[in-house]
Amino acid sequence: MLRHSLRVRLLLPVLALVLAVVVAATLVLATTEASRVRAEAATAIDRQTSALQSLFSVTRSIMLERVHNAMRLLRREGDAIGQASVGGQITVPGHDGPVNDLVLGKTPQGNRFELVDSVTATMDGTATLFSRTGDQFVRVSTNVKKDDGSRAIGTILDPNGPVIAQIRKDESFYGVVDILGNPYVTGYEPMYPAGGSSAIGIWYVGYKTDLESLDRVISQSRVLDSGFIALFDSKSKLRFHSKTGATTDPAIMAKIVATAPADWVITRQEVPDWGFTLVSAYPKSDVNHVILRQSLWIGAIGLLVCLLLLGLQSALIWSRVLKPVQHLTAVAEELSLGKWNHTIDEVNLKDEIGTLARAIARLSNSVRLAMDRLSKR
Incomplete structure (x- = not known):
């Protein structure tokens, strides 16, 4: 039976250990990957919203200067009347x-x-x-x-x-x-x-x-695969939104922001002095998909390493253990049948197999001497 094979008995503990290591490594790396993906998503959101906030601030400052100049002109011409x-x-x-x-x-x-x-x-x-x-x-x-x-x-x-x-x-x-x-x-x-x-x-x-420049920036922005960035005015009207990625329908975006479903991560930022709200959102499934992809890659690599280790271990077990044991087994079988003229190369090994080989060699020699004495009588 295969399960009684010495090779299987020797390989099974190695296989169990390697599989345990692969599973543990996959779980650890998947958890680490989940944290990394969430951190990268948060960093991307911060980077994009910070750029938009700066653009809003610069736009307001430039335009307010024009407003003050125009107000001075209106008041001057009105006072002149x-x-x-x-x-x-x-x-x-x-x-x-x-x-x-x-x-x-x-x-x-x-x-x-x-x-x-x-x-x-x-x-x-x-x-x-x-x-x-x-x-x-x-x-x-x-x-x-x-x-x-x-x-x-x-x-x-x-x-x-x-x-x-x-x-x-x-x-x-x-x-x-x-x-x-x-x-x-x-x-x-x-x-x-x-x-x-x-x-x-x-x-x-x-x-x-x-706000054409803001529209261009927002339309090219997104978060992960299905997330989006959207700009709402003071009356909760969707002004601008991402036009890349899997979620581009304004109605769907507005519904997600309004209902805040539990399977979405939604971040809101007020735009100072504008009355606008910047909303960044992405589904948790995006993170799960990334984790699944990475876990499959990690698992596949782990299994490949497992197979390589098993192949190497099997080759080593065959050449270093099973082949010498099989030869010694054959020698012992022939010795039991009265055949003692064997060359046992394994006697030169320094391990337990060498000890066994030397013992069989001594036994073979003893049998040969005993048989010689019997034949001379």
Whole structure:
């Protein structure tokens, strides 16, 4: 029987030991690989989000400088026309009901665009004059455009936004706001009448943010195989997202971010002064797939090493143990049949097999001498 073979008995402990080492090494390396993959994913996320945060910061700084310059020009040209005051009520397109006109010097500004257009002709961007009517601030002169290309006259300042809170405290606001669904880097300053302390309107200048470079960077970003990076605005609207990797559908991305499934790792970072949120996400299965691939490679290499070791061990056992033992076994068999003229080369070995060979050689010699004495009688 094969299981009673000396070779099998000698190889089985070696095989068991090698397999145990391979399994243990696979488990240890798989655990180490899992930690490495997670660390690399976190590092990639930090690197990409840090680059985007820097890009946002630089963009805001550059654009705010333009906003301050444009605001100085608007205020200078407005002051040159005359002191601000409240005019009579007028009707402006896009607004239900009458609105207080805004007068600079003796020139009504409602439904007129010379001032705002002259400023943007020099500085680009957009400009607006808001008139206060009750608790609302209404655009009575503007070159901010709606999606259809018409002027956004008659629209109101967001009553729940960060700007109106500052204006009601008689403070200016400079920063990023959402205007008609688009992010603008803006400046708002309260407008006062002569000797007045309550704002009758607002001076506004702003620049629609050009985020094409951000779009390019984000669209080329991803995390592992199926992860993504996405940018959401203050209203949780998905602005930009990765366009490489396995997850590129905006609807799926928005659902993942909104529901935060347990099998995804999701990281959120606020973008200071923008009201945006950077989201990085990847499925845990990506890490598991990497671990599985690495484990298979490690296991395959381990098995290959195991086979090589077994082959080497088998060859050594055959040449150093089994072959001499088989020869000595054959000699012993023939000796038991009365054949004693054998050449036993194994007597030169210095191990236990050599000891056995010398004992058999002595036995063979003793049998031969005994047989010689018997034959002489």
